[in-house]
Amino acid sequence: MRWFAWIIVWVSLFGVLALLGFCCYITWTKYRETSNDEENVDAPANTAVKISWLIFFIASCIVLGVVLLLIIFLRNRIRIATALITEASRAVGSIMSTLFFPLVPWILQMGVIAWTIAVWLYIFSSAMPVYRARGLAETGGCSCQFYSPGDRCEVQEFNEKCQSTLEICPEVACAFKTYEGRSYSDYFHAINIIGFFWVLCFISAFSDMALAGTFSTWYWTFKKSDVPFLALTWSIGRTLRYHIGTLAFGSLILAICRLIRVTLEYIDAHLRKYDNGFVKCVMCCFKCFFWCLEKFIKFINRNAYIMCAIHGKNFCRSARKGFNLVMRNIIRVFVVDKVTDFLLLLGKLLITGGMVALAFYIFSNDVNVNEDDEYPEYTYYLLPVIIVGIGTYFVTCIFFSVYHMAVDTIFLCFLEDLERNDGSVEKPYYMSKNLLKILGKKNKKYKEQ
Incomplete structure (x- = not known):
């Protein structure tokens, strides 16, 4: 697993360089072709195309140079990122139960979604039927002194008060008109929506802290080798016993931000019909701000759960x-985060592409499993292929979230290990020998006097 991570990282980096170099070659070739076109050398369109290819060539060379310099100057941090990813692989391999743990929060979240829908339907079904007086006249034999045409009524009371009118005029009745929601239904809907976002964020936070x-x-x-066999079980127990308040507070902040974003989307959908440029600009700024705020809160919460678990x-x-x-350690954080995201993306695409x-x-x-069997021909076989691809990517994202959490947790532990310990007998480093070698550090061995 260690060499696999190293190969993937460096092959990916050199693949990016090769792609940029190919772009430089293509743009330069196209520029030379348009420059050597003798028939249209002075044509305005040819000149514009030639200038465009030249701009693309210069931009490709600049990007190639910047990426090459970044790889050269950040090569040591890239090696650290690769070593941390390898450590995460070792951790997941040592505690295999973490690979199946995402099924627990997924089932809980499906239960929350089903419960929210059930509550939503129950609130809607709690509306009261409304009855109106029908067939009454202002004057004459079909009039009733207690009711006017269209007045709200109750069937039993209406029949008692207007009994004589009902006997003369059979079309008079207290008939059903519509359903009317209760006065407190809107408040219940609001509570249901807030609870939905809060509980979903809480379950996600619980999963993060248990894995951390x-x-x-x-x-x-x-x-x-001394890692407890039931490490995940003990972590779940500690989380439920000591950190419920932490999870509730952090998930509430994220839920409020997400609820604001949903509200903005709802308002924006209703304001589009007015076609006001200023309003569109303001709404776009608000949505962008709260999107960035939600990403920042997720980042803060994730680190907070890890530090709380430690x-x-x-x-x-x-x-x-x-x-x-x-x-x-902002530079190390940036490099590790990007390398990790790229590796996880490659893994997701590889698995999804294979299944597709x-x-x-x-x-x-x-492909036929048995040559003797006859399989029906599909009119549009791309539809099940698309469904398989979407389902595979969804399941892959669920299980790869464990790997991502392992990398983030071990990375913060690694940073704290560097600050807390110095390699002495009293304060040895807890990182692997590979990381110690990359950093040029080592643990001192205890010598008996």
Whole structure:
């Protein structure tokens, strides 16, 4: 697994360089072709095309140079990122139950969605029927002194008060008109929506902290063979016993931000019919701001849950500690985050692409499990292939979230390990020998006197 991570990282980096170099070659070739076109050399259109290819060539060369310089100057940090990804692979491999843990929050979230829909339907079904007086006249035999035409009525009371009118005029009745929602229904709908977002964020936060506690236990165990067999179970127990308030507070902040974003989308959908440029600009700015705010809150919450799992402090102290730790190592954080995202994206695309290719060959009848069996021909076999691709990518994202959490947790543990320890006998480093070698550090061995 270690060499696989190294190969993927460096092949990806050199692949990006090769792609940029190819872009430079193509744009330069096109520029030379348009420059050597003798028939249209002085044509205005040819001149514009030639200038465009020249601009593309210069831009490609600049991007290539910037990426090459970044790789050269950040090569050591890229090696650290690769080593951390390898450590995350070791952690997940040591505690295999973490791979199946995402099924638990997924089932809980499906239950929350079903419960919210059921509550929504129940609130709508709690509306009261409205009855109106029908067939009455202002004057004459079909009039009733207690009711005017169209007045609201109750069937039993109407029949008692207007009994004589009903006997003369059979078309008179207290008939059903419509359903009318209760006065408090809107408040119940609002509570239901807020609870929906809050509980979903809470379940996601619970999953993050349970995994963070598991992987931090793995990292801070000096001898990895001493990691508890039920590390994930113990982490879930600690989370439920000590950190429910932390999860509730952090998830509430994120839920409020997400609820504001949904509200803005709802308002924007109703304001589009007015076609006001100023309003569109303001709404776009608001949506962009709250999108960035939600991303920032997710980042803060994730680090806070990790630090809370390590130290057991409350949300605010953990968020501050995690944020300060990241800011002191901002370049390392940026490189590791981008390399990790790229590797996980490659893994997701590889698995999804393989399943799509397999589904394509099966549904297109290019592959038969048994040659004696006859398979029906599909009129549009791309539809099941698309469904398989979407489902595979969704399942892959669920399981790869474990790997992403492992990398984030081990990375923060690694940064704290560097600041807390110095490699002495009293304060040894907990990181792997590979990381120690990359950083040029080592643990001193205890010598008996």
